[in-house]
Amino acid sequence: MDDKAQIQEAIKSQGEIVRKLKSEKANKEQIDEEVAKLLELKARLGGDDGKHQFVLKTPKGTRDYNPKQMAIREKVFNTIVSCFKRHGAETIDTPVFELKETLTGKYGEDSKLIYDLKDQGGELLSLRYDLTVPFARYLAMNKITNIKRYHIAKVYRRDNPAMTRGRYREFYQCDFDIAGQYDAMIPDAECLKIVYEILSELELGDFCIKVNDRRILDGMFAVCGVPDDKFRTICSTVDKLDKMPWEEVKREMVNEKGLSEEAADQIGEYVSMKGGMDLAEKLLQDPKMCQSKQACAGLSDIKLLFSYLQLFQVTDKVVFDLSLARGLDYYTGVIYEAVLSQADVAPAANEAPNGTSVEESVSVGSVAGGGRYDGLVGMFDPKGRKVPCVGVSIGIERIFSIMEQKAEASAERVRTTEVQVMVASAQKNLLEEKLRLISELWNAGIKAEVMYKKNPKLLSQLQHCEESGIPLVAILGEQELKDGVVKLRVVATREEVDISRADLISEIKKRTSEA
Amino acid sequence: MDDKAQIQEAIKSQGEIVRKLKSEKANKEQIDEEVAKLLELKARLGGDDGKHQFVLKTPKGTRDYNPKQMAIREKVFNTIVSCFKRHGAETIDTPVFELKETLTGKYGEDSKLIYDLKDQGGELLSLRYDLTVPFARYLAMNKITNIKRYHIAKVYRRDNPAMTRGRYREFYQCDFDIAGQYDAMIPDAECLKIVYEILSELELGDFCIKVNDRRILDGMFAVCGVPDDKFRTICSTVDKLDKMPWEEVKREMVNEKGLSEEAADQIGEYVSMKGGMDLAEKLLQDPKMCQSKQACAGLSDIKLLFSYLQLFQVTDKVVFDLSLARGLDYYTGVIYEAVLSQADVAPAANEAPNGTSVEESVSVGSVAGGGRYDGLVGMFDPKGRKVPCVGVSIGIERIFSIMEQKAEASAERVRTTEVQVMVASAQKNLLEEKLRLISELWNAGIKAEVMYKKNPKLLSQLQHCEESGIPLVAILGEQELKDGVVKLRVVATREEVDISRADLISEIKKRTSEA
Known part of the structure; x- marks a missing residue:
């Protein structure tokens, strides 16, 4: 000690x-x-009494969700799950930890952020870092060659948390993936359609979905003179372009990664290009780009992708952006990332009023990302059999942050329960009658509450209804019991009406289905 | 190496x-x-090629859920959550890990089963062992003095898994708790009502809810001559009575725990008693039991509890059983446990045909448990302020196991998606038209699928519908396109009818809302 x-x-x-x-x-x-x-x-x-005092906190980078946050979370999840189901997805679940070696060698430089479990005898385990690697392990283990599934669960990264901007060490991922050997770009286009639908339905303001392809990046690196063994590291430097200006990115390439100035400048020209199908067509004519078969294959697929996106009527939000890199090692084809427009993410500055740098206000924008990873399942299969996959992950924590801010800003109260009726009384000694009645209501499927006191004051019962948004009160009294009725009170209007016991359930159902 | x-x-x-x-x-x-x-x-x-081979498995004591299992899980969760909401509960969520010291000293002998995280610099963390201790930490941390909340999440125990009987190292708990200073036994009775409702609605067959009180146990130990410092350890031996015969329990008390034969025999008499309100009344007259104020307080509360349970009409399944102990340290008052009747849990033998001992076939029965823990929140509060709590935890994994067996046994197919219509074609080169149509359907909120192939065979499209239970097919062909119609096929009857494009969405909605 x-x-x-x-x-x-x-x-x-x-x-x-x-x-x-x-x-x-x-x-x-x-x-x-x-x-x-x-x-x-x-x-x-410890305290003065020498007694050990607990540190009353959640671990660094984590948080509790209170009932109000949960109500918002449930709403967001419902929107997302409805979309996944609309697109015919099944769902699976995997354990929160995997054998350590399952995760080894899948995340490149990010592997250092994996949480390991203590060796308490037995297997070496790590907390999952994303849902994609466990999905690939699941496919290989069960020899599944095609599936369309979603998976909503928490993942763990020993990252530097920035919780006010929705970045945590424990956070939800909402993943949708399509595995199977299919014709080019059809499932890829559906993933983008899904991002479009979800971001539109959540009403998060304007957004943009950037699209690129690993093969175009790799081809571009090749024709710009990047040595083969530097592709991945240069790629992760390009990935920082949404967080730092080109000059800094270039400096990292040249000074830290040892790339020639000339190669860096050539990359700089390409990564400034943004467009649509037209840009893909233009680059297919680019004499330098054309030298790379890989790049050509990627560009042709981007063209095809855009043609499907036109049929889905989502091209207004999709941009082919050569600066999009995405860090993870396992992507092999199309990659994409959705960002919210700055104007609508302004509240970020509101959250962290001091020291908000450019980096912070920009990075809050990314709310979805994904791509094609055709090699990952093969890494798990004993015979290396490949199962092509494409998927998207919704960055739900940032969406929560925004929705919470919106809820705070709006006058509307977020209800945290769904109680339809409070069973109450004005007189004393009616607890037994109230319990008898509420039991009838519960058995009829009505959401009901009663105070856990023998003789609560009517005022405190009514106040509870006001505070938690309960629309109706069923009031029992000696007279009502004698008459075989219940006084039904509408909290909002204070209107009261006697309803016979026999009609009470249907009356409550009628009144609350209207609401 | x-x-x-x-x-x-x-x-x-x-x-x-x-x-x-x-x-x-x-x-x-x-x-x-x-x-x-x-x-x-x-x-x-490694393989013959010297390449490292992955161990394709989930960690010991854990499992994946496949889509069919998830469909069953979703159904069970819906039943449980509906019940919790019917009783007016809010929900919260807490991180999967807590500071190690948050869990220290809460679980008695079971603490050795806690999973610790590796010290990678920073805080010492452990995976949550249940949802009750994090709940108490949450209340103390946020100074909440009353709340009714449910929490459904996974917990972790380095136990010896017996997965065929629904015992895992990672498993779900579904907890409902009422915190607050209320009149005696009203919230306690509601918890039992909830167990009754959930087990009835899930149709798991006949069940019994055993009830006891920690104060009755402690009082009984005192009057039987158990030394104070042996209460907890003798209590955990009594807890084994549902798994081993009295003779073995007695032997453990006397030989391992050093209790006198006489004291053990006196305990033996009490713990064989089962009954209802009448038994509580009888024991209140018992000259020996009466010596303990604690026991009397517990017995009076059991009487009161039964009077409320009568109003809730659930006494047919509730038994006051003095052998019920429950291992966890934090209980202070009423405790309860629900067990399924043996007849209905018979499939357990089916799962593990070899070596199924008495212990195994009995212990599968417990599907819910809980009790009152008035001191736990105070352990976290810097000033030791108490928040009385009572709650129940539904043993969902065992329920899953039973539901899965029922699904296997029944002929009914479990659908894993909710797709209403498949967009298909008999002719080639209609991919674009199909994508255009399905996009319209998605935008109208219809759950729809299309094959990810340019020119799939009609037969394989129809087969997919049969296999995954999709009720309708929207078939496009050159003629249909010319006529501005879609051929809508009912998969079950093979009936086909042309529907104009303008009416298609309402027609699909009409037909699938009927289903």
Whole structure:
């Protein structure tokens, strides 16, 4: 155990750090982090009574969802799942952890962010980093060659959290993937149609779906003179273009990755290009690009993709953008990413008023991404049999953040329960009668509540209805019991009417189905 | 790395173990476990090409859910969530891991089963062991003094899995809890009503809800002469009464826990008692039991509880059973556990035909449990403020196992998608027209599929409908396009009718809402 004096010393200096940051009006996240450290130290010291004090917090980068957040989350999930089901997807689930070796070698430079479990005897395990690798493992293990499935579950990354911008260490992914040997670009186009539908239905404001192809990137690197063994690392540098200006990206390529200035400049020309089917056609005529068979194959597929997207009437939001790279190692063909337009993500600045850099306000925009990964399943199959796959992942945490802000901003109250009626009484000693009645209501499928007190005040019962948006109150009293009726009160209008016990259930159902 | 020859040697001896077990017709689980070890060894050796081979499995004690299992799971969850919502519950979510110290000291002897995360720098973390302790942490952290919430999520225990009987290392819990300072036994009775409703609606066959009270157990231990410091350990021995005969339980008390033979025999008399309100009344008159104030308080509450349960009309399934102990440390009052009647759990023997012991066939019965824990939140509150809580956890994995067996046994096919219509064609070169049509259907909210092939055979399109239960096919052909119609085919009857494009959407909606 640490020495008490030593901890007190640490608390003192940590307290100074916090005070300094506050006086400098530093970034809120940074302050929160240092405050958390301070609390932890204080907890280690324990209370005055010497009793051990718990650190009352969730682990770094994680959060609880309160009922209001859950109500919003449920709404968002319903929209997304409805879309996946509309497109005929089944769903599967996989364990939260996998054998460590299942994840090894799938994420390139990001592998260091994987959470490992402690070796407590038995297998070496890691928390899943995404849903794609477990999906590929599932396909190979069960020898499934075609499936269209969605999977909504939490994944884990030991990343630097930026929670105010919806970036967590534990976060949901909503994945939709199509596995199978099919004709080119048909499933790929459906994935983009799905992104279009979901982002439109969620009413997140204007958005744009960037599209590119790994083969075009690789071909471009080849014709620009990037050595083969540098493709992946240069690719992850290009991937930073949405977060830093070209000059910085170029500097990283040349200074850190050792690329020639000339090659970098050639890449710079290409990655500034954006367009639609026309750009794909133009590049197919580009004498340099044409030298790469890979690039040509990618460009032809982009053309075909756009023709299908036209039939789906979604080309207004789709841009062929040669700067789109996406970091993950496993992509082999088309890749895409959806970003919200800046105008609509302005509240980000609202969340982190201090020190919001360009990087922060830009990166909040990405809300969906995916692509084709034809080689991943083969990495798991003992005979290397390939199952071509294409999929999309909805970045649900950022969507939650935006929806939460919208809910905060709007006057509308978010209900966290669905209770239709409160069983109440004005007089005392009616608990038994109330329990008898509420039991009847529950048995008839009506959502009902009663106070857990023998003799609650009518006012407090009515107040509870106001606060939680319960529309009806069924009031019992001596007279009502004698008359075989229940007084049904409409909370909003305060209108009251006597309903016979026999008609009560149908009356409640009628009134609440109208609402 | 291991030496190749050494691994080959290990494979040889492991192979012999497997062969021996198979020849002895050993327990299926045991064989599976040894086979898994063999596969792992083989994988370590690698293939003939020297390439590393993956072990294609999920971690021990975990499983994937395939689409059919997910369809069943969704149905079960819907029933349970509907019930929770009917009773006015909100929902929350907490992270899958907690600070290690949050879980420390909450689970008594079971703490050794907690999964820890590897120390990768930063906080020490553990996977949640149940949903109750995170709930208590949530209440204390947010200073919430009353809430009625449900939480459905996976929990983790490094237990010995017995997967054929629905016992996993990763499994779902469905918890409903009522926190707040209320009048005695009203929320407790509602929890039992909820168990009754859920088990009835799921149609799992006959069941029984055993009820007891920690105070009655402790009072009983006291009057029987158990030393104070042995209450908990004797309690966990009593807890085994549903798995072993009294003689064995007694032997453990006397030989392992050092209890006197006399005290054990007195306990033996009490724990054989079962009844209803009458038994509580009888024990309130019992001269020995009466010596314990605690026991009297517990018995009075059991009486009160039964009076509420009578109003809820659920006493036909509730039994006051003094042998019910429940292992967890945090219970302070009423405890309960629901078990399915043996007759209906018979398929358990079906699952594990070899070596099914009495223990196995009995323990499969428990499908819900819970109780009152008035001290847990106070353990987290810096000032020790208590928030009384009572709750119930539905043992969903066992319910899944039973539902899966029922689905297997019944002829009815479980649909894994909700697709209403397949867009198809008999002729070639109609892909574009099909994509245009399906896009219209999707935009109108209709669940629709199209084959991802340019020119699929009509037969294979129809076969897909048969296999996945799609009720309608919208067939396009040159003639239909010319006439501005679509041929709508009913898969079940093979009836076909031409519908104008303008009426197609309403026609599909009409036909599928009837279904």
